[in-house]
Amino acid sequence: MIAEPSLLDRYDCLLFDLDGTVYHGVEAIKGAVTGIDAAHAAGVRVRFVTNNASKAPDAVASHLRGLGVPARTEEVATSxxxxxxxxxxxxxxxxxxxxxxxxxxxxxxxxxxxxxxxxxxxxxxxxxxxxxxxxxxxxxxxxxxxxxxxxxxxxxxxxxxxxxxxxxxxxxxxxxxxxxxxxxxxxxxAGKPEPGLFREAAAAAETPLVIGDRLDTDIAGASAADMDALLVLSGVTTPADVLSAPAGQRPRYLAEDAAAVTAPAEALAVGAPSGWDVGVEDGVLRVGGAGEPLDLLRALCPLAWESGIYRASGTTDTAKAVVNTLGVADIDYR
The missing domain is CATH 3.40.50.1000 (HAD superfamily/HAD-like)
Incomplete structure (x- = not known):
């Protein structure tokens, strides 16, 4: 069987946000280190894109290495x-x-x-x-x-x-x-969410991918720069935030963390087929079927973005439990 292409197969440069994506405070996010190592091993270029203007690129790279994140000075792009x-x-x-x-x-x-x-x-x-x-x-x-x-x-x-x-x-x-x-x-x-920082960081790339945890800077900046984006839920953004994301802040892909760069790209895409049965009924997002919580979030996003309805309700005990796990049960953001 031919393996489905991963994000590393589809994109030639990964633009990583830092706080909430690569690390939390003084600790690296394990999945991010896994993803960065995989990108380097696959020959995919890596860039660390930060809005922090207080540190020089060599200081940023040194800090990342101190956390166990493989980083070179030339891979850092600052505001x-x-x-x-x-x-x-x-x-x-x-x-x-x-x-x-x-x-x-x-x-x-x-x-x-x-x-x-x-x-x-x-x-x-x-x-x-x-x-x-x-x-x-x-x-x-x-x-x-x-x-x-x-x-x-x-x-x-x-x-x-x-x-x-x-x-x-x-x-x-x-x-x-x-x-x-x-x-x-x-x-x-100059910095995120304006497109210039992303465009400069990806100057030599043909198919860059932005990876970040914030809708209003990382995903909005990717949209402004006309780049695809992977939103990771390892930082500040919640599933409820994703459902109610305004136009211009909607990612193409969703994942728990940046380790997902090795996963099949289409399985990470918003709207990807899943075992969930979703639809809009009586002013709510109706959920049936079964599957993984993140697969449900990917399935719900297109419906929520098109309908402007951001609250979900399960039709089975399993669906109700997962809707509750995501934190989108019977909450109206309109």
């Missing part, structure tokens, strides 16, 4: 890199750029033949803003005066929060919001 390249298209070589962020971001700006500074002067042509735990009111004030004077403004990302061991803390997007309020301006965004 700081994307932000610096975006700046280079907006202002001429040698232009002065006010950096609100870490030294790693300043180094990326310098590497694109621009001159990073920390205080506003009359010749500042642009402001670039990335996350730093040391950003303070004085930094925002410098940026505010430059933006009000007409400087270009690039935000590496607009993530409102940053996941930490202490929980969700203010991210770069929260600082960007402060400047939006103070200036009345809006930045050009």
């Amino acid at each position: 700081a890199q994307a932000g610096a390249r975006l700046l280079a298209r907006l202002v001429p070589a040698g232009a002065t750029v006010l950096v609100i962020g870490t030294d790693a971001l300043a180094a990326e700006v310098s590497d694109t033949a621009l001159r990073p500074v920390r205080r506003r002067s009359a010749d500042v042509a642009a402001v670039v803003q990335g996350h730093s735990p040391d950003t303070c009111w004085t930094d925002l004030a410098e940026a505010c005066t430059a933006i009000r004077s007409g400087a270009h403004w690039v935000a590496c990302n607009v993530d409102p929060t940053l996941p930490t061991e202490r929980g969700q803390l203010p991210g770069n997007g929260s600082m960007v919001a402060a400047l939006r309020t103070a200036t009345g301006a809006s930045p050009v965004v």
Whole structure:
């Protein structure tokens, strides 16, 4: 029997999100390591795509290796890199750029033949803003005066929060919001969910696949970049979130974690045939039959997305139990 093609057979480059996809805090996600090892063994290119602009690529790769994740510096793509390249298209070589962020971001700006500074002067042509735990009111004030004077403004990302061991803390997007309020301006965004970071990371690929755990950044960014996406449920997204995902945030594939890259691609696809009998009846998603919970979620997604109905009800004890397991029983998101 001929084996069905896996995601590794179908795609020539895998773009991995990090937090929630490759690791949780200080621990690697086992399935992600399995998937990354398999991709390397199959000769499929791997890229680690992160919205975090505070660390240099070599620091990100070193951190991943410390967690047991095989990673090389050249496999890392950061929003700081994307932000610096975006700046280079907006202002001429040698232009002065006010950096609100870490030294790693300043180094990326310098590497694109621009001159990073920390205080506003009359010749500042642009402001670039990335996350730093040391950003303070004085930094925002410098940026505010430059933006009000007409400087270009690039935000590496607009993530409102940053996941930490202490929980969700203010991210770069929260600082960007402060400047939006103070200036009345809006930045050009370099990172996810804008497509540029994905396109740069997959520049040499013909069939890239985005792998991530967030609908609003990973899947939305893949959609904007016209790339297929695998949503993994190893991070923040729940089955109920997937059912109610808006257009532009709907993945092609669903899996528990990134180990699924070795599985048959069609079995992972939304709408894949399964042992479940699903339909829309009396304003709910009716579920009968039997099978695996994730197969049911894949079967329900097309119905939910087309009908706008996001609550499910089982017609048998087995179906009811699995609907409850997924957390989509009799919940109305309309």
